[in-house]
Amino acid sequence: xxxxxxxxxxxxxxxxxHHDDDHLHAHGSFKDYTIGxxxxxxxxxxxxxxxxxxAVSPGATKALIVAFAAVQFVVHMVYFLHMNSKSxxxxxxxxxxxxxxxxxxxxxxxxxxMFHMNANMMPNMNNDGGAVHGMHDMQ
Amino acid sequence: MSEINAPxxxxxxxTGADISSRYYVRxxxxxxxxxxxxxxxxxxxxxxxxxLFATYAVLGRNYAGGKxxxxxxxxxxxxLNTTFLLISSITYGFxxxxxxxxxxxxxxxxxxxxxxxxxxxxxxxxxxxxxxIEEGNGPWRSGFLTAFFSLVGTHGLHVTFGIVWLVTMMxxxxxxxxxxxxxxxxxxxxxxxxxxxxxxxxxxxxxxxMGVLP
Numbered sequence: 001x002x003x004x005x006x007x008x009x010x011x012x013x014x015x016x017x018h019h020d021d022d023h024l025h026a027h028g029s030f031k032d033y034t035i036g037x038x039x040x041x042x043x044x045x046x047x048x049x050x051x052x053x054x055a056v057s058p059g060a061t062k063a064l065i066v067a068f069a070a071v072q073f074v075v076h077m078v079y080f081l082h083m084n085s086k087s088x089x090x091x092x093x094x095x096x097x098x099x100x101x102x103x104x105x106x107x108x109x110x111x112x113x114m115f116h117m118n119a120n121m122m123p124n125m126n127n128d129g130g131a132v133h134g135m136h137d138m139q
Numbered sequence: 140m141s142e143i144n145a146p147x148x149x150x151x152x153x154t155g156a157d158i159s160s161r162y163y164v165r166x167x168x169x170x171x172x173x174x175x176x177x178x179x180x181x182x183x184x185x186x187x188x189x190x191l192f193a194t195y196a197v198l199g200r201n202y203a204g205g206k207x208x209x210x211x212x213x214x215x216x217x218x219l220n221t222t223f224l225l226i227s228s229i230t231y232g233f234x235x236x237x238x239x240x241x242x243x244x245x246x247x248x249x250x251x252x253x254x255x256x257x258x259x260x261x262x263x264x265x266x267x268x269x270x271x272i273e274e275g276n277g278p279w280r281s282g283f284l285t286a287f288f289s290l291v292g293t294h295g296l297h298v299t300f301g302i303v304w305l306v307t308m309m310x311x312x313x314x315x316x317x318x319x320x321x322x323x324x325x326x327x328x329x330x331x332x333x334x335x336x337x338x339x340x341x342x343x344x345x346x347x348x349m350g351v352l353p
Contacts, residue, residue, distance in 0.1 A: 006345035027326060042224055048218050051348045058352045069344040073337060080228055080333040088175040095175075099182040103189040109191035110282075 036079025043072040164212040201282035208350025227256035
């Protein structure tokens, strides 16, 4: 990354009064994008292949495709979004970590709460007190 | 880092410049706050998608006697769509590389290629939506389809605005060339575009692939 920066940091544009204009911060290189793309293609192709060919059991397929999605997420963050602990003085990474925590709370919380609601509502939907019985169990 | 840029003016006898020189002191801020700000916008956008994903996680199996994901989704189409979006991601990367070399024509060309792949993605998605609605499987049919159309539709809307932004940038580059401001805008759009691809990883994994599995 630094070699790109030095290659383009000098010898360009004159006469743009503002010093921020003078050097363009290089984000990523041809190599970065190519590696990211190839990894993404592989990490996308395998889950589709698993689901379309029923190569392994449905339970294992679910676990595997989530794992591949997680890895591909990291690949995109590193190679396409150039995320590292130093960019913007570390604040990019902090914002990302906060978002992931919130995301986890929203997703797992919703699924957990709604699953319990379903579990308590499901047994008897007619009005002989199935749901009420469920409520009593909770108390 | 905290260098004073205009001390010579003060030395020339103008005492007023001593006071004004303090405004030239560089501080330890990140050099370009726009990029951090835009990143925080993207993170907040991420929370919108988190809510839509959570809704889908809750309602995704409530078919109301209608068709299931396994019956409705066509994985080859989704695979093609994923390919379009992934290719558009790397072509945007090439646009950024051209911009770093101050190559205006090259940047515009790669932006055009990115836009075309974006349009292919959008066209295929709209075709899919149209086919679903024609067969009576619109968002009103079941909780599953409401959540599906909300989530995938919101992503599609983001791609639409991304394409509008791409076209705007092509004209901006044509008019002003690769200035610092334009490069900053290109970097923001780069984050936006790659971010949409990241969201799509979640969509194809949790909506389409999971939806097809029993």
